Amino acid sequence: MNVLTTGLGWNEQQPGGLNRYFVDYTNAMKEYGHTELGLIVAEPGVELNTSLNVNNTATNASGLLSRIRSVRAHALQSLSTFRPDVFNPHFALYASMVSRQSLPDHIPIVTHFHGPWALESKMEEGGKPRIVREARYLLKKQVEQLTYRRTDRFIVLSEYFRDILSNNYGIDHSKIHIIPGAVEHERFKPHPDRPALRARLGIAPGQKLLFCARRIVHRMGIDRLIDAMQAVVREHPGIRLYIAGDGPMRSKYEQQIVRLGLSANVRMLGRVSNEELVEWYQAADYSIVPTITLEGFGLVTIESMACGTPVFGTPYGGTSEILRQISPDLLFKDGTAEAMSGKLINALRGQFLLPSREACREHVLQRYTWSSVAGAVTDVFRDAIEMRSKGGASR
Incomplete structure (x- = not known):
């Protein structure tokens, strides 16, 4: 199937768990037989050194809002040029402007929840005044909830994140699927000497x-x-x-x-x-x-x-x-x-x-192998597509 994914940044420029997962996940889904189109925000104008079908949506450095709009523009353009079967965001902020109304009814939204972005940001802003941290936290959480309310199915990497998604964002357990992460075991392996x-x-x-x-x-x-x-x-x-x-x-x-x-x-x-x-x-x-x-x-x-x-x-x-x-x-x-x-x-x-x-x-x-992850994710996609075909939309 054709899978439209949106991530955060590019791992070579911005190393981190989410970005590394996104690259390895995109490769695993390609090897499993899917056609992937990935949209991320790297440094403006940077050409990504990859054989994967991942595009840098950043065209200028004019600010956060322009980056979000750029992801939205590329995502909507892909509806006619790429014709996705599933929309699969991995970062709430950059998916926030891709509304349910902008997607055809038959395309489900299956969101990878990689953590409570608002809460993580709040913890890392310890040097700022409390009132500033609280205001920024509430704004970011509203953005997350906007994205999550329109989601048909969720994928999390652990029971822990399932519980955070349920308790902090009010998501029903029936919508959440636990699929642990994986490792490139041919690269991460014991040294011969x-x-x-x-x-x-x-x-x-x-x-x-x-x-x-x-x-x-x-x-x-x-x-x-x-x-x-x-x-x-x-x-x-x-x-x-x-x-x-x-x-x-x-x-x-x-x-x-x-x-x-x-x-x-x-x-x-x-x-x-x-x-x-x-x-x-x-x-x-x-x-x-x-x-x-x-x-x-x-x-x-x-x-x-x-x-x-x-x-x-x-x-x-x-x-x-x-x-x-x-x-x-x-x-x-x-x-x-x-x-x-x-x-x-x-x-x-x-x-x-x-x-x-x-x-x-x-x-x-x-x-924890990528082949098992790709198979489990595919099952979730198929379930979400079938639900949409029967009119079980998540509004």
Whole structure:
């Protein structure tokens, strides 16, 4: 079928979970046999380096409203040039001007809910006055609800996001389908010569390496992980923690590392390439996901395990749903620095049996492949199309 998708940005310019999911999802749906047309907003005039049918709708830099209108214009134009069977938005803001009335009745809207955009934004705007944050939050939530009210079916990546969508936006459970994310398992895989890789990355034989890949914002819990390393380093002076990613809190966390005297053990790598990301997963002894809240799935969790590396994570959201299936021992008791340091110290002491590198990869291959995601999404599309054909429109 012809699937019209709208996303956020382009992953090569704006790395992040939603943008990476959008690229991999579009490729998986193409391989499954669908014809996809993706609309995103990258830097104005930028040509996307991809074989996928994804268009950059940005034509100028005149502001947010013009970008939303540009997505709308491209979407409406596609009704005659592309003739979609399904409209599949992945970001509420850029889909907000594509009204139900602008689409033919037979085309269902199936929305991927990647998280509460308004609430996430509010949490990341902690430096602004409260009245400003509240006003911006309410406006953004109204935009989300406008988009969601016209949606026929929803796809979420976890039970956690299903509950947020239901409780925060009033969406009935019967409209929500849980389809977990997936990983490119041919790219994220164990290294054929891990000792040689570790040597090239400057990791000494027997030296323990922890790795964390996160967007550097407050809710990701990076500051608590850095605090936790004080106790870990006291017992294991040679241990290393490398943190990949960028964001507004990076400078503050770099200062925290220096203030705590951890510069020899903790290093912030900044933004890394996709190839480098795979290598750090492959080289690490453990990956860490210290997110405090709003972890809808945790793509980094399954990426690491696909490379054979066990993951320790906080017992929240999608991280908990993934890790509790393979071993409850991989979950911290809570999101405090004390819980993280205690668990990591006990693991380094060998006080409990962790899943092997082979078991980690097999866990991913059995549950989180793109072919299974594409099949499950197709079933939702077919259900929505059939509902529309019978006049069961969602108004």
